[in-house]
Amino acid sequence: MHKLSLIDLGFFLAESEASPKHVGGLMICKRPPGSRAAFVGDLHREFLTFTDVEPPFNRVIHFSLTGMPTWQEAESVDLSQHVFYHRLRRGKNGRRELYELASRLHQPMLDRSRPLWELHVIDGLSEARFALYLKMHHACADGVTMMRWAADSLSRAASDLEVRPLWSIRHRTGEGKEKRLKDKMAQSLLGELAGAGKLALGVGRLAAMLLLESVKLTKNAISLPFVADGNTPLTGQVTAGRQFATAGVAMDRVSGIRTRTRSTLNHVALTCLDGALHRYLRDEGVDLKRPITIQMPVNLRKEGEEGAGNKIGFVQVELSPPTDDPYVRLRNIGFSLRNVRSMIDSVAPEAIESYTVLTSLVGLLTEKLNLSNRLPPTGNTLVSNVPGPSEYLYVKGARIDELHPISTLPPGNLLNITLFSYAGQLFFGLIATDELPNLDRLSEYVSEAFTELEQSVLDAFKPSA
Numbered sequence: 001m002h003k004l005s006l007i008d009l010g011f012f013l014a015e016s017e018a019s020p021k022h023v024g025g026l027m028i029c030k031r032p033p034g035s036r037a038a039f040v041g042d043l044h045r046e047f048l049t050f051t052d053v054e055p056p057f058n059r060v061i062h063f064s065l066t067g068m069p070t071w072q073e074a075e076s077v078d079l080s081q082h083v084f085y086h087r088l089r090r091g092k093n094g095r096r097e098l099y100e101l102a103s104r105l106h107q108p109m110l111d112r113s114r115p116l117w118e119l120h121v122i123d124g125l126s127e128a129r130f131a132l133y134l135k136m137h138h139a140c141a142d143g144v145t146m147m148r149w150a151a152d153s154l155s156r157a158a159s160d161l162e163v164r165p166l167w168s169i170r171h172r173t174g175e176g177k178e179k180r181l182k183d184k185m186a187q188s189l190l191g192e193l194a195g196a197g198k199l200a201l202g203v204g205r206l207a208a209m210l211l212l213e214s215v216k217l218t219k220n221a222i223s224l225p226f227v228a229d230g231n232t233p234l235t236g237q238v239t240a241g242r243q244f245a246t247a248g249v250a251m252d253r254v255s256g257i258r259t260r261t262r263s264t265l266n267h268v269a270l271t272c273l274d275g276a277l278h279r280y281l282r283d284e285g286v287d288l289k290r291p292i293t294i295q296m297p298v299n300l301r302k303e304g305e306e307g308a309g310n311k312i313g314f315v316q317v318e319l320s321p322p323t324d325d326p327y328v329r330l331r332n333i334g335f336s337l338r339n340v341r342s343m344i345d346s347v348a349p350e351a352i353e354s355y356t357v358l359t360s361l362v363g364l365l366t367e368k369l370n371l372s373n374r375l376p377p378t379g380n381t382l383v384s385n386v387p388g389p390s391e392y393l394y395v396k397g398a399r400i401d402e403l404h405p406i407s408t409l410p411p412g413n414l415l416n417i418t419l420f421s422y423a424g425q426l427f428f429g430l431i432a433t434d435e436l437p438n439l440d441r442l443s444e445y446v447s448e449a450f451t452e453l454e455q456s457v458l459d460a461f462k463p464s465a
Helices: 006-013 039-047 095-106 143-153 175-186 189-214 251-261 265-283 326-346 349-368 439-460
Strands: 022-030 059-062 070-073 083-087 117-125 129-137 242-250 293-299 312-318 381-387 398-406 415-422 425-433
Touching: 006 349, 022 095, 022 143, 039 083, 039 117, 095 117, 095 129, 095 242, 129 143, 129 398, 143 381, 242 251, 242 398, 242 439, 251 265, 251 326, 251 425, 251 439, 265 326, 265 381, 265 415, 265 425, 265 439, 312 326, 312 349, 326 439, 398 415, 398 425, 425 439
Parallel strands: 083 117, 293 381, 381 415
Antiparallel strands: 022 129, 022 398, 059 070, 117 129, 242 425, 293 312, 415 425
């Protein structure tokens, strides 16, 4: 048996038919040169032959009235309930149709009586392409871990034709190492006291930061939860029905801005999103006078630490005050992110986890009581960043040309945006409820905002005559 962390448990408590808590990825692949039209169907049938299912893909969630839920290994796994084949209709085989299908597949909750994952093989895309859509419950893994598992199952060269489905590989879950550490700590009273003291100090320091900001003795030292403007189309009661859109930009263009401005990828990406969101909101009749506040997951694992489940925290980040100058927006966001980084580095990871549990509990109660349309949201939207491989990956010789993240919606947010860097591209995956208007327009504005930022930076660093 494997116990859940409080954050993992929270994903189950927050889950409903209208708001399922799984994350996914959509891989758009190109059939190998000279391959038959039956290549994709053959690949699906080959997947079904890998019936030896390794942890954590063979685990089901077990709930108990007397203790915390636990993961337990299933006696058997029927792959026909987890690996599916779809074929787009002839004449309906473009990107729009693929995204509509991915949206429909992403909506339903995973069946809790079975291991909480699915793989969908999608045939019939134009230009000899096909797609793989993977979804897995967020309590099983965070985005970084899920990407690592997927990369482990794929090839680094087109000449490597071996098929290694991710459920058939023994993944590094870090559980043995974690158990040894816990056993060692349990033997040391001094270690327990030190850990408790460190947690108390971190929570106290974090509370002090929030208090100082709330009474305006500090300015933008840390972003407060539940102060975002709730009168926008971005927030409200999460309802069933999903829509999906993407944007992308070449990483060498991102690197050009980073080099000139000494910025990070997050600085550049959030600047583009901030500009796009303000333009989108103006189209929808909303002219914000204050900065957009996002929720941002932060990885709390130490360098080299691996494991299943989640070890993340969620913090609020205030983006730029409204401005028409993209370069000024970039500098403002850089200031906010540096403050957030200082906050995270100054407290124990356990303090961030405790803060996340408390703020998430408020959001959860608000959504369960159907009050998300009336009370302020934790943030205007959630934006996460999952780093991916810098080189192309392959499956049975087919190159994965694009890899798009598809996340879940937190309580009170009708939009979630995930960044994913892969093979020289930075992809933006936008998932939203059907109630959010004009999602495709927002994705177009992301690309346009990047071009505007690029030109603004060139103008700012243009040599004087």
